Amino acid sequence: MDDDTHPQAVLDELFATIQDRKQTLPDGSYTASLFTHEKGENAVLEKLGEEATETILAAKDDDREEVLAESADLVYHLLVVLAMEDASLDDLRVELRDRF
Numbered sequence: 519m520d521d522d523t524h525p526q527a528v529l530d531e532l533f534a535t536i537q538d539r540k541q542t543l544p545d546g547s548y549t550a551s552l553f554t555h556e557k558g559e560n561a562v563l564e565k566l567g568e569e570a571t572e573t574i575l576a577a578k579d580d581d582r583e584e585v586l587a588e589s590a591d592l593v594y595h596l597l598v599v600l601a602m603e604d605a606s607l608d609d610l611r612v613e614l615r616d617r618f
């Protein structure tokens with residue numbers, strides 16, 4: 519992903535990168551390491567819980583910058599979980615739209 523990516527396209531580009539990492543499992547990729555971790559799915563699920571807790575603590579402190587940083591970690595790990603479960607970002611969009 520490059521710095522010119524429009525903010526509205528970021529989630530799609532990030533998810534496409536995650537799906538590519540899942541397929542190709544390149545050396546040195548943090549994302550790939552989550553798909554091949556010895557703890558299995560628990561590795562990313564633990565990270566998801568940690569990042570959720572860190573987001574909560576930042577919000578309790580009204581620390582806007584930290585809320586944004588931890589939310590980014592949280593969303594990234596959530597997208598990895600979606601990819602792991604063979605769900606897509608569009609599946610998530612449909613789920614949310616159907617609640618309108």
Ligand SMILES: N=c1c2ncn([C@@H]3O[C@H](COP(=O)(O)OP(=O)(O)OP(=O)(O)O)[C@@H](O)[C@H]3O)c2ncn1[C@@H]1O[C@H](COP(=O)(O)O)[C@@H](O)[C@H]1O
Binds near residue numbers: 519547549590
């Ligand atoms: N958005 C992210 C992203 N957000 C968070 N992280 C990683 O998530 C981890 C967060 O863990 P912590 O905050 O607990 O920090 P840490 O203590 O270093 O982590 P651990 O030691 O517990 O693993 C860090 O290792 C971050 O690097 C991410 N890793 C990758 N991405 C995106 O995924 C793309 C592909 O990355 P690779 O798979 O590494 O090529 C990148 O270009 C980014 O766009």
